[in-house]
Amino acid sequence: MGPRRHRIQTALAIGLLLLGGVLINALAARHPLRVDLTADGRHTLAPITRELLAEAEGPIEIRAFLPSRIQPPYRRAARALRDTLAELDAAGDVRLRIHDPTDPGLGPDERAAMDEEAAGHGVEAVPVQLAEGDALVQRQVRFGVALLYRERQAVVAPIERPADAEYALTRALRAVVRDETRRPVIGVAAGHGEPDLVDSPVAALLEPLGEVQRVTLDGRPLPARIDLLLIVGPRQPFGERDRYVIDQHLMRGRALVALLDYRPPSTVFSDVLVPLETGLEPLLSAYGVEVDPSRTALDRTRALPAPIGRDANGRVITVNHPLFPRIRDLDPDHPVTRGLSSLAAPLAAPIAVERARGLGLDAHILARTGPDAATRTGVATLDPAKYAAPDAEAETPGAVPIAAAVAGQPPSAFRERPRPAPPEARGAPEPPFTDRGRGEARLAVITSGTRMLAAGENALVFLQNAVEWALTDGALTGLRARAAEDPPLEDTAAATRRLMRYGLTAGPTLLLLLFGGLRRWRRRR
Amino acid sequence: MKALTIARREVSSYFDLPIAYVVLPAFLILSGLYVFVLQPFFLVGRATLRPFFEFAPFIFTLFVPAITMRLFAEERRSGNLEVLLTWPVGDLALVIGKFLGAFALLALALALTLPFPLAVGAIGDLDWGPVIGGYLGLMLLGGAYLAIGLLVSALTHNQIIAFIGGFAVCFTLYVAGKALPLVPPALAPWLEAISFDRRFAGIARGVVDLRDVAFFVSAIAVGLGLCAEVLTARRWR
Incomplete structure (x- = not known):
C-alpha cells in the first residue's frame, strides 16, 4: 500500500470515527434517558x-x-x-x-x-x-x-x-x-384588632403569591378583586354583617384562610389568657367546620419551649409548655401540609370537619396533636404549673385536630336566615345575594394564630402553602415542601473533626505508600 | 487479550517507577486538603461530597496528563515505540492496552478516595446516589481525559510537551462551559455541547443522563481511535 493510498485510508478512518461519535450522540439525544439517583428524587422535576x-x-x-x-x-x-x-x-x-x-x-x-x-x-x-x-x-x-x-x-x-x-x-x-399575567389579590383583614401584616415581613413572604392589600371589614361588600381573604388573630368578634360579607365572598368561589386565636394574653397581666370567640364560628359551622373555643389542646409529651415571663434581669424565661404542642401528625397528602415535618400550634382549639363532608365538601384535617394529647376546658392562665398534672374533670384525652381545609361549593350560611342590611349609602352597591357557591370556594382554618406565627417551626411555610392552595389549583404547593438540600452533619467533637480533616487528607496516601513499601520488600525477597 | 497483557504491563510499570507514588499522593492530598481543610466543610455542616466532585474535574486536568504524558512520548523518545510496533499487536490493541493500564491507575486513585464518603456517611445521613453518580462521572470524565492525553502523547516525543499539550486540551474542554455567558449566543450551544464540566456536573449531582454518558463514551472512542490512527500513520513514514 503506497503512502498516498494510506493517507486516504487514514482520512477515511478519522472521518468515520468522528461520524461514529456524532451518531452515538445523536442517537442518545433522540432517545433521552435520565435517571435520578438521589434517594428522594430531588432532581426529578415535578x-x-x-x-x-x-x-x-x-x-x-x-x-x-x-x-x-x-x-x-x-x-x-x-x-x-x-x-x-x-x-x-x-x-x-x-x-x-x-x-x-x-x-x-x-x-x-x-x-x-x-x-x-x-x-x-x-x-x-x-x-x-x-x-x-x-x-x-x-x-x-x-x-x-x-x-x-x-x-x-x-x-x-x-x-x-x-x-x-x-x-x-x-x-x-x-x-x-399560560400567560397568567394577572396577579391574584390577597386581602388581609383589618378592623377587628388584627396585627398589621401588610407592613410586616409576613407580607413580603406572601407577595410572590399575589398582591397583598389591607381590607377593612366594616360591613361593606368585599371588593370583587379580592381573591383571598386572610384573617389572622382578630381580637374583636366579627358581627353578623361581617359574616354575611365573608359568606358572599366565599359564594363567589373565592377563598378564606383564617389563623384564629382563642386564648390571647391579657394586655394587663402577661400570664392571664382571655377566652375569645372570633364570631366566625357560626359561619364556619354553616360550612360544616366546627370549632370548639371552650377547649384548648394540651400535650405534655410533645411540648415546645414557650416564653412565660421575664427574670429579674429582664431575660425571657422559657419552659416546655403543654399548651404549646409540637404537631407532627400533618396530612402528608394535602398540598398545605405535604412535606412539613412539624408545626407549633400554641393554645389551639379543637376543630372538626365531619359535617362538611356530609355537605358534599372535600374536607381534610390538616394537623392534629399526638395521641397522648388532650383538650382542656377553662384554660385561663399561662402558668405551666397548672397543667403539669392531668385533670380528669377538665381534660378529655386523645389526639386533637387543630387545622382543616375545605374545598367545594358550600351552601350560604344565610340561605335560611335573615340577611343583614348593608351600611347606609356607603361605597359600592350591594351585589345580589348568592345562596350557593358559584365556583369552588376554598377555606383553610387553623385554630392557633399569632402565637403560631411567632413560634416559627414551619408556621410561615404553612401559611404560604395555605394561601397558595387557596389561590391556585394547588399543583405548585407541594413543590415548596420538597427537599432541596443535603442532610445536615451530626454534631461531632472537635477531636473527631480534626481526625477526619487530617486523617482523610493524609490517610489514603499513607495507605498507598505502605502498599508500595510492601511491594518493594516482596520483590527484594 | 493482547490489550489486557499490555495493560497489566503498564500498571506494573507505574508502580516500578516513582510515577504512581508521586502523582497519586499529589491527587489524594490535594483532594483531601481542598475538601476537608480549605473548604469550610464542618461549618457548612452538610452531608455531601459536592466539594470533592467540584474539585476533582479540575485536578484531573493536571493529574491525567501526568499519567499519560510518558505512555507514547517516552516510548518514542527512547526508540521503544518502533520495537513495539513490530510486535504482533494491532495499533488499536496497543492503544487500548495503554488506556486500560492508565485507567486502572485512575480507578485506583478514585478507590483511595472512598474513605471520604465513608467518613461523611458515618457522621451524617449521606445520600449515596450523588456519590455513586459522582464516581461514575469521574470515571467517564477521567477516561475521556486519558484518551485525549494518550492522543497528545502519541503526537510528540517530548514528555513535557505531551503533559502541557494534554493539560491545555483538557483544561480548555473543562472551562468551556464556564465561559458560556461570555461568548456570543450563537456559539453558546456548541460550546455547551463540548463542555466536559457541564456534562460532568449533571452526573455528579446524581442525575445520570444517557446523553452525557454517550458524550464521554464517544469522546473516549474517538480519542483512542485517533490515537491508533496516529500510530498507524507512523508505520508509513
Whole structure:
C-alpha cells in the first residue's frame, strides 16, 4: 500500500470515527434517558413543571444571574436554582444562560453590561460581602432569574430557601407559558384588632403569591378583586354583617384562610389568657367546620419551649409548655401540609370537619396533636404549673385536630336566615345575594394564630402553602415542601473533626505508600 | 487479550517507577486538603461530597496528563515505540492496552478516595446516589481525559510537551462551559455541547443522563481511535 493510498485510508478512518461519535450522540439525544439517583428524587422535576415545559411551543429563554460568592441565606438557594435550571434545560426546549455576577474574572465593562442586562430584565440586587484584595467589601449584585417566552417575561426574585427553587421557577414558567399575567389579590383583614401584616415581613413572604392589600371589614361588600381573604388573630368578634360579607365572598368561589386565636394574653397581666370567640364560628359551622373555643389542646409529651415571663434581669424565661404542642401528625397528602415535618400550634382549639363532608365538601384535617394529647376546658392562665398534672374533670384525652381545609361549593350560611342590611349609602352597591357557591370556594382554618406565627417551626411555610392552595389549583404547593438540600452533619467533637480533616487528607496516601513499601520488600525477597 | 497483557504491563510499570507514588499522593492530598481543610466543610455542616466532585474535574486536568504524558512520548523518545510496533499487536490493541493500564491507575486513585464518603456517611445521613453518580462521572470524565492525553502523547516525543499539550486540551474542554455567558449566543450551544464540566456536573449531582454518558463514551472512542490512527500513520513514514 503506497503512502498516498494510506493517507486516504487514514482520512477515511478519522472521518468515520468522528461520524461514529456524532451518531452515538445523536442517537442518545433522540432517545433521552435520565435517571435520578438521589434517594428522594430531588432532581426529578415535578409533573406540573414537565407539563408546563411540554406546553411551550418554542424555546423558553432563561437568563439566570446567580452569584456564586454569596453569603447565607442566598448561597444554598443559588445552588438549588442552578441545579433546577440544569434540569429544566435537560427536560425542555430551554435556552439557558447562567451568569455569575461575582465572577472575579469579569472585567468592569463585562460586569457593567451584565448588570445592565439584569436590570433590564427586572432582576433585583441583593447585598453581598465580597473579598477584594485583603478587605471585605459590601456590594449590590443581581440575583434572580428571568424567563422569556414569546412576548412575555417573568422574573424569579431572590429566594432564601433552597426548597423554594423549583416552586419559584415553575411559578414563573407558568406565568409565561399560560400567560397568567394577572396577579391574584390577597386581602388581609383589618378592623377587628388584627396585627398589621401588610407592613410586616409576613407580607413580603406572601407577595410572590399575589398582591397583598389591607381590607377593612366594616360591613361593606368585599371588593370583587379580592381573591383571598386572610384573617389572622382578630381580637374583636366579627358581627353578623361581617359574616354575611365573608359568606358572599366565599359564594363567589373565592377563598378564606383564617389563623384564629382563642386564648390571647391579657394586655394587663402577661400570664392571664382571655377566652375569645372570633364570631366566625357560626359561619364556619354553616360550612360544616366546627370549632370548639371552650377547649384548648394540651400535650405534655410533645411540648415546645414557650416564653412565660421575664427574670429579674429582664431575660425571657422559657419552659416546655403543654399548651404549646409540637404537631407532627400533618396530612402528608394535602398540598398545605405535604412535606412539613412539624408545626407549633400554641393554645389551639379543637376543630372538626365531619359535617362538611356530609355537605358534599372535600374536607381534610390538616394537623392534629399526638395521641397522648388532650383538650382542656377553662384554660385561663399561662402558668405551666397548672397543667403539669392531668385533670380528669377538665381534660378529655386523645389526639386533637387543630387545622382543616375545605374545598367545594358550600351552601350560604344565610340561605335560611335573615340577611343583614348593608351600611347606609356607603361605597359600592350591594351585589345580589348568592345562596350557593358559584365556583369552588376554598377555606383553610387553623385554630392557633399569632402565637403560631411567632413560634416559627414551619408556621410561615404553612401559611404560604395555605394561601397558595387557596389561590391556585394547588399543583405548585407541594413543590415548596420538597427537599432541596443535603442532610445536615451530626454534631461531632472537635477531636473527631480534626481526625477526619487530617486523617482523610493524609490517610489514603499513607495507605498507598505502605502498599508500595510492601511491594518493594516482596520483590527484594 | 493482547490489550489486557499490555495493560497489566503498564500498571506494573507505574508502580516500578516513582510515577504512581508521586502523582497519586499529589491527587489524594490535594483532594483531601481542598475538601476537608480549605473548604469550610464542618461549618457548612452538610452531608455531601459536592466539594470533592467540584474539585476533582479540575485536578484531573493536571493529574491525567501526568499519567499519560510518558505512555507514547517516552516510548518514542527512547526508540521503544518502533520495537513495539513490530510486535504482533494491532495499533488499536496497543492503544487500548495503554488506556486500560492508565485507567486502572485512575480507578485506583478514585478507590483511595472512598474513605471520604465513608467518613461523611458515618457522621451524617449521606445520600449515596450523588456519590455513586459522582464516581461514575469521574470515571467517564477521567477516561475521556486519558484518551485525549494518550492522543497528545502519541503526537510528540517530548514528555513535557505531551503533559502541557494534554493539560491545555483538557483544561480548555473543562472551562468551556464556564465561559458560556461570555461568548456570543450563537456559539453558546456548541460550546455547551463540548463542555466536559457541564456534562460532568449533571452526573455528579446524581442525575445520570444517557446523553452525557454517550458524550464521554464517544469522546473516549474517538480519542483512542485517533490515537491508533496516529500510530498507524507512523508505520508509513
